[in-house]
Amino acid sequence: MQLAKVLYLLIGFVLFSTKLLAFKNDSLKVKKQAKHYFNTLVYTDFYGTGKRDLSDVNFVGKKLKTYQVRQFVLGFNTPLFTKDYYNKDSTVISNFHLLLTGGYSAVTPKFSGVVNDHKLSRTSLGVRAIYNFGRRTVLYAEFAPFVTQDRGYAYTRRIHIASALIYNFTVNKYFSFRLGYARSFTFGNRLNLPYVGIRVGKMDGVNLSVQFPRSISFNVPIGKYVRTSLYTKPQGGMYSFANSDSIYYLNNDKSLNFGRYEFLGGARIDILPSRFFSFYLSSGFTTQNYISFYSETFNKTNKQKLNYFYKEKINGSLFVNFGLVFKFGKVKSTYNNYNMYNALDLNSTDIGNNINTGNNQVPAREKRIKNVSPSEVQDLIETQDFY
Secondary structure (H helix, E strand, C coil), X not given: CHHHHHHHHHHHHHHHHHXXXXXXXXXXXXXXXXXXXXXXXXXXXXXXXXXXXXXXXXXXXXXXXXXXXXEEEEEEEEEEEEEEEECCCCCEEEEEEEEEEEEXXXXXXXXXXXXXXXXXXXXXXXXXXXXXXXXXXXXXEEEEEEEEEECCCHHHCEEEEEEEEEEEEEEECCEEEEEEEEEECCCCCCEEEEEEEEEEECCCCCEEEEEECCEEEXXXXXXXXXXXXXXXXXXXXXXXXXXXXXXXXXXXXCEEEEEEEEEEEEEEEEXXXXXXXXXXXXXXXXXXXXXXXXXXXXXXXXXXXXXXXXXXXXXXXXXXXXXXXXXXXXXXXXXXXHHHHHHHHHCCEECCCCEECCCCXXXXXXXXXXXXXXXXXXXXXXXXXXX
């Protein structure tokens, strides 16, 4: 009940602030020009599953008994620097973007067989560099160090690094493909993975997007304020875990690494009531659920994929997921610029938790208006946000 009240107050405050800001902007005679193409985003995400039994065949599963997970994420990304490169006629031919990213996630794996509560955290701070070559190519790079810890156990604090390098080629507004590399922890381990992606259909219309290892989604916008999708994606991570319950006893490790991942399949709806705020609701079924534990001593000299002493596939479960996305700042127009739409899409996913904030900055296609009123012209100008 308390959480629901907080969310209601937060949404109400955002809507009120939006109206107040719009009124304030309308009262200004000279509007400040935008410096960046990307909004500052602040987002929250909530995820939870049902309880499932673990196997009693091995020692660890028998000790833990059942498993359930809840996850909360608070993150942001904000533009630091934007540089446009111009043609002789003063038209923009390419641009470079540098963004700061960060986030905090709290993961609570519930094991009914252990006494101690384990509240696992992941804190990250990184940078993204995006170069839009102007016609068909976008180059995306991200470097994201993060710290994991089992809260209450300072000795479990560990530093890891996630990263990605992706090349995007926009063949035309109906088709694009991507190739690249990702150092990822999404599958509950430290992995170096190829990145392969294709998109068929307009970014601002109905499209099918296949992006490994991010997601597969079929996206259908409904008007200007609603976007729907059917999707499947992996979700998980690797976290520090205190061995306070003596889960592992061979090397007397005080700290372990805990890995989890699952594939989510379901439906999602994004609601965009304002230029400054959106939220999404999602539910479905989680399959291919795995949890694992890794000994730090055994993997001390291992620089690649970690070797586990326990790994178990768990039955599927229903899941619920919802999030809030807040946008700040005035941005330059990207209207009908499908290469920039791909740049915006690349920036929409948190690589640490594989959370997609939605392509809420890609403008909806405007319908042709036969009888145009002054208010409709003003709305169109604000939607395209020319500078």
